[in-house]
Amino acid sequence: MQYRPTGVCSRLIEFTLDDNNCIHDVQFTGGCNGNLKGISSLIEGMNAQEALQRLSGITCGIKNTSCPDQLAKAIQASLASAQ
Template sequence: MKTTFTTQGTCAKFIDIELDGDIVVEVRFIGGCHGNLQAVSRLIQGERIDRVIEVLRGIVCRSGTSCCDQLARALERTRLSIAS
């Protein structure tokens, strides 16, 4: 499953997410701190959605959120759509 999430309050404007069931296959941030976000994307490849949400949810950079927090929120929404 592939989806694009529009972020709010971060330098990254969009997050492209590819999942295989509940496993993260690939994540690509559009905008933001390229090097840091590449590292985050590589570190979460192959991880379960729930684990990524648990680790990244609530990390704050600015505006009460961060690119990592936005990814966690996107995965939460995606997980809900998979469950329905």
């Protein structure tokens, strides 16, 4: 899955979902490198629905979104396209 986030510093989010809807190989292009590597590591192998619930609605500063929130939107889009 490739997703172009909006309203954040990262420019691209990439990941894969396996047959059990578990998340793998999350990569961000742009953004806060260390933080995004941490998020990617924490959700590696996590069920997509659980990650979606944990990441949705997180904000960054005064923005109404964040890179984790945009990742949640990417996961939601990926799940919707798989149905």
